[in-house]
Amino acid sequence: MKHFHTRPDAPIEKLFLSAGAAKAGTTWLYRIMDCHPQILGTPIKEIHYFARDLVHWDVLGREERLRRMREHLGWIINDQNHSYIEKNMRWFADFLMDVDGPQWFANLFRNRKNDVYCSEFSNLTSLIRGDEWKRVAEVSNHVRVLYTIRNPLYRYWSHMKFHYSLFDHNLDLKTLTTEEYKRIILSDDFWKHGNYSSFIEDAKKNLDPDEFCVMRFEDFRVKGDRGNGSEGMAGLCGPDGDFEG
Numbered sequence: 001m002k003h004f005h006t007r008p009d010a011p012i013e014k015l016f017l018s019a020g021a022a023k024a025g026t027t028w029l030y031r032i033m034d035c036h037p038q039i040l041g042t043p044i045k046e047i048h049y050f051a052r053d054l055v056h057w058d059v060l061g062r063e064e065r066l067r068r069m070r071e072h073l074g075w076i077i078n079d080q081n082h083s084y085i086e087k088n089m090r091w092f093a094d095f096l097m098d099v100d101g102p103q104w105f106a107n108l109f110r111n112r113k114n115d116v117y118c119s120e121f122s123n124l125t126s127l128i129r130g131d132e133w134k135r136v137a138e139v140s141n142h143v144r145v146l147y148t149i150r151n152p153l154y155r156y157w158s159h160m161k162f163h164y165s166l167f168d169h170n171l172d173l174k175t176l177t178t179e180e181y182k183r184i185i186l187s188d189d190f191w192k193h194g195n196y197s198s199f200i201e202d203a204k205k206n207l208d209p210d211e212f213c214v215m216r217f218e219d220f221r222v223k224g225d226r227g228n229g230s231e232g233m234a235g236l237c238g239p240d241g242d243f244e245g
Helices: 026-033 061-076 082-095 104-107 123-127 130-139 152-167 178-186 190-192 196-206 217-223 229-233
Strands: 015-018 117-120 143-149 212-216
Touching: 015 026, 026 143, 026 229, 061 082, 082 104, 104 117, 104 130, 123 190, 130 196, 143 196, 143 217, 152 190, 178 190, 196 212, 212 217
Parallel strands: 015 117, 015 143, 143 212
Antiparallel strands: none
8 A cells, every 4th residue: 555554463464355336236246255165255345444534324233233132143044054144143242342543453354365355345435535544554555446347327327226215215216307407416425336436546545556446337347147157256366376467
């Protein structure tokens, strides 16, 4: 990283961040990369560690983490694979510990090996700017950041449908006027995620060329599906897990 001193005591050897944008394929990418032998993921897709101070709700507050644990365990509790359930319970024990810095994040990857990238697939990471990259540098000296973008119209429409399905499912988006759409798009919750150039310019200022990669959802989505796993992401990572370009 260009402007931050490396830390010999950084707790994670290699770190892979899928930084968004929102509704630009990060969930699909999480499922695909979970098959990659050099990517170590977590039971829940988004930890939000690096952007926890950049949003208007407490994404790592204890109550929020408890809610996410209950939500996740609700769909695996009937799974007969007892070792899988045990593994998840052990992970959530670490997840619910006090968030006291880089070591908390590192403890979410207790079984990590030095040649494997610990990964975070939070689209909120795309809200990072300037000195906020320091939090990333505190965790690892060897970072790779992937930023996925999507046709802006499709991304905004998908983002709006998802957002209002959670917070106002009675709203019929098809009935909105042009001015109402404009007001929504320009609001912080939507504009920050759709302002691709802002994040790309900032990332290039703070990351070395081999640490940052931009991919279009339309390009990588058609190259693979869950059937062929990480093979569909050929070109993203080299033989040692590094970006090729």
